[in-house]
C-alpha cells in the first residue's frame with residue numbers, strides 16, 4: 001500500500017499527506033519585504049495542487065539578513081498582513097503553511113540570479129554593506145566581507161528570530177522552519193570550516209551549536225506550544241573536517257529536546273567549490289539517520305522527482321515527510337498526479353472547479 005498520502009500529525013497540526021513544497025526563494029518581493037501577488041499565486045497554486053505542507057521561501061528576520069533586496073521578510077509588523085493573505089489562501093486549499101525564518105549572514109546582499117550582474121550588490125543597486133558573520137572572512141571574493149558578530153550582536157539576531165516568529169504567528173502560519181542550512185548565518189556558526197571563533201560561540205561542538213540552540217529556545221518560547229517547529233540543516237558540508245552527518249544526528253537529538261518537531265535534511269553551502277554527488281535521493285540517507293537515530297521526525301529533500309521514489313522513502317521508514325523543489329516548479333499539480341499514479345486518487349481531490357478536466 002502506498003504511504004505517501006497518509007496524514008501526519010505534528011503537535012496539533014495534521015498534514016493531509018507527506019508531500020511538502022520545499023522553500024524556494026522567488027526574488028519577487030519589493031524592497032519592503034512584503035508578499036506580493038506572485039507569492040499568492042506561487043504558494044497558492046501548489047496548495048491547490050495537493051501538497052500537504054507549503055513552506056515559504058527564506059523569509060528574513062532582519063533587513064540585512066536578506067539574500068537579495070527582493071526577499072520576503074518578517075522584520076516589520078507591516079509585513080504580517082500580506083503574508084496572512086497567503087496563509088489563508090493556502091489553508092483554504094487544504095494545505096498548511098510554514099514560514100522559513102532565515103538570516104543570510106555573510107551571504108547577504110547579492111544580486112538576484114537572473115540579474116545581469118553576479119555576486120554582491122551595493123547600496124546603488126538596493127543592497128547594503130552591513131553584512132554579519134561568525135568572523136570577518138567573506139564567503140568568496142565576490143561577496144561582501146562580513147563584520148563578526150559580538151555577543152550583543154548575537155543577542156540582537158536571537159531576538160530578531162523570536163520577533164519574526166511572533167509575526168508569523170500573527171500571520172496565522174501553521175508552522176515555522178528555522179533555516180540553519182546552506183551556509184547562511186546559523187549554518188556558518190555550526191560549520192568548523194567557517195566558525196573559527198574562540199569565544200563561547202565557537203570552538204567545540206557545544207560552542208558552534210550555541211547560537212542555533214539560543215535561536216530555537218527563543219523561538220519556541222514565543223511560538224505557540226500547539227504549533228510545530230521545524231529546523232532545516234545542511235546535514236554535511238561534504239568536506240573532510242567540516243560539519244558531518246554524525247554531527248547532524250547529535251544536533252537533531254538535542255533539537256528534539258528543545259521542542260523541535262521535524263529536522264529537514266539538506267546539505268552543503270558552507271564554503272564554495274565543493275563537489276556534491278547530486279543524484280536522485282542523494283540526501284535521503286541523512287534524513288534516514290535522523291529518523292532512525294535521533295528520535296525526531298525528519299524530512300528528505302533533493303532530486304526526489306518520481307512519485308514511486310517519494311512513496312518508497314516514506315514506506316521504507318527512511319523519512320516522515322518528502323520535500324520537493326524543482327519538481328513542483330515544473331508541475332504545481334505534482335501531488336495530484338502522484339496520487340493518481342500510485343492508485344490512491346481517492347486520497348486526494350482536484351479542486352472542484354477543475355472537475356471537468358479530470359472526469
Ligand SMILES: Cc1cc2nc3c(=O)[nH]c(=O)nc-3n(C[C@H](O)[C@H](O)[C@H](O)COP(=O)(O)O)c2cc1C
Pocket residue numbers: 022023024025026056057058100179181182232266301302303304323324325326327
Ligand atoms: C529557485 C530555488 C530557490 C531556493 N530557495 C531556497 C530557500 O529559500 N531556502 C532553502 O532552504 N532552500 C532553498 N532552495 C533549495 C530547495 O529547498 C531544495 O532543497 C533543493 O532545490 C533540492 O530539492 P529539489 O531537487 O527537489 O529541487 C531553493 C531551490 C531553488 C531551486
